[in-house]
Amino acid sequence: MPGSSAFDPDLPPERAVTVLARATEALVRATDEYELLEEICLIGAEVVGYRLVWIGYARPAPSRMVVPVAMAGVARSYLDNVRVSWADEDIGRGPTGIAIRTGRPCIVADTETDPIFAPWREAARRHGFRSTIALPIGQGDDRVGALMFYADQPGAFDAMAVRLLTGLAGNLAHGIAALRMKAAHDRTIRELAESEERYRLLIEMSPDPVVVHSQGTILFANPATARVLGAGPEVSLVGRPLLDMVHEDSRSMAVSRIAEPPPGRYLGHYRLLRLDGQSFEAEVSACSITFRGLPARLLAIRDITERNQIQEQLLQASKLATLGEMAAGLVHELSQPLNIIRLTAEGALMLIERGKASPEWQAQQFNMIAEQSERAAEIIDDIRIFSRRDTSPVQVFDASQAVRAAADVLAGQLSPDGITLDLALPSDSTPVRGRRVQLEQVVMNLLNNSHHALRDIKHATPRGWHGHISIRAERDDRQLRIVIADNGPGIPEAIRSRIFEPFFTTKEAGRGTGLGLSVSFGLIAAMGGRLEVENSAAGACFVIHLPLDKDGSPSQPVPTCAPSPGAFGNAHVMVVDDEDAAAGALAHYLRALGCRVSIAGTGERAWELFRADPADVVITDLRMPAGGGEELMEKLRDFDPLLPIIIVTGHLGATERLAENFQDDRCAVLKKPVALNQLGEFVATFLQPPAE
16 A cells, blocks of 8 residues: 555555556656656555665676665665675675576565575565565666565565566666667767857867868858958858869869869868959868768868968078088089189180190180080089079979989089999989979988988098998889988987988087978978888988879970071170170170170160160170169160060079069070070070061
8 A cells, every 4th residue: 555564465466566557657757767767666665565676787797786776665774784796696696686697587485484585684684574576677788787676575476476577677678778768869969969069169260261062162161261261241152163262273173173072081282362362372171071961072271371481481491501511512513613714724825825726726625614614504503493492383304314413413522522422313204293403402412411421430430431322213104213322320210200300410510400301301292202211231221202294294405506607687786794804705706696786884874875776685684883784674674675685694593583573585584604505596586576
């Protein structure tokens, strides 16, 4: 009866039916697992009258203890001092442990006589128990614990009661599973909502643009996109073509990526456009997603203009550091051809004065002077190219030629230190895509490092030791492999993982910046290749891997031919140079070809002469007193936009700057020392009438 704690043995089935019916109602109403468990226990104890009803959950190994999670009845204190396990041990061989282990109900008809209840018999007497039943909750791996009923009379659980209470335990197991499923579902919905909110905030607060597009049409753009692209609050980017924000230099690549998105995560570099037409360099990370039920692409865009500027500054610092280390050797390299030129010229003058110089011998000496001048010019040109800021476009070039050119610059510095340099390069073309000057810088950095290491060994090694550096290149259908190795001390295993870190160096203070290998690593990576250090039996061994460009072919220089005497008719050519000897030599050459030549030593004087007698072609230096060449060129172009102008300069960096500001099909820039044949070829070209 409700509220009674005395169990009536004459009506156990009816009481069991009551428990089952009330428990079913509780299952239907239940919204919380532990509230359901408490209500089941209350129904059994307070409504039906069992002295104790409790539910224990089975803990996994290694403890295997049964922990009470809900209880009701006048004998609740029984659970304060008893320990129950479902392991095969003394405290696990009672009805609760057996029910959980076997998955079957376990009945103790009389707690006073049943041996399995011995560990808890004394406690049962104190709390007035005489019979009990333990029912497993769940089946197999889904078994969560057991439901226990305790009565104050022996034999309280007959076959009917067992069947009904077993059904209750089964229903309870389904109820627990349903509530847990619902709780998991609610938790998933809640976590999903929290996740969506979290990522929405991350995307909206991101300083970098985030764009979602489908087939090139923008579906979503975060606030940073509008800010970076310069779109005001009244301008919506949704619905616009994605290609509107792609510069024409990157458009073909963007079109191919939109048409055929690469699998997985893609990282690329593009030139993008702001709404005002200004361009900027961007790093774009892309992946495929589903957006509002449609397949789409998510783009994370980062403006890397400033980062590129810093990288360029780092690159330039590395170049200048390398040049500083090369300075002494370069002095020697330039001194050699200059010494030959001086000795040849003075020797020729002496013999000419004595009348012992035949025309053939004089021609031979002058050819030698011209050859040595060209040798010096090549050294200067290599250094000029190497040291400049590289703004050249990415193009296809012959990697083997670049490696050979870099080796030629440094070869003369190796022999005085007893170091030999061997080259083994492919005879056929090895086209790669990138910037030639950057590959040359990498090779020169690696050669410099080997040179320094071998030179240090030579100073600390007895006579008879010789340093050796080898450069060999091998190719297959897909890539070029360039190996630069020496017989020096090598690279210790402990520092190999750090040698490509910026500013990491093993050289003593003042001899290295720690930038060379780091910059070289980045330059090769930018060409789609990789720079690695390999194990070697003796010395250091660096390997450059570069992908070959099968579709491109290196550009070839256009040969020039010397104009014949009289080829220019009576054309008027003005020569502007503050070096009288240089201006006189040019004038003598041009007059021999039939030109009428006027000479000026300053830009101001040249402008005065030109206004009085306009020239057909102007050849000018850049750096001059009283009006430089650039000022003169601006005046000449204002006077006649089609006037042919040839700039002859040795000024570092001028070639690139003037190429941007002035150079067109009516203007050329030549680097000093200039070859007369090349100069004459340009004059002959410019004297032809301009194309309509």
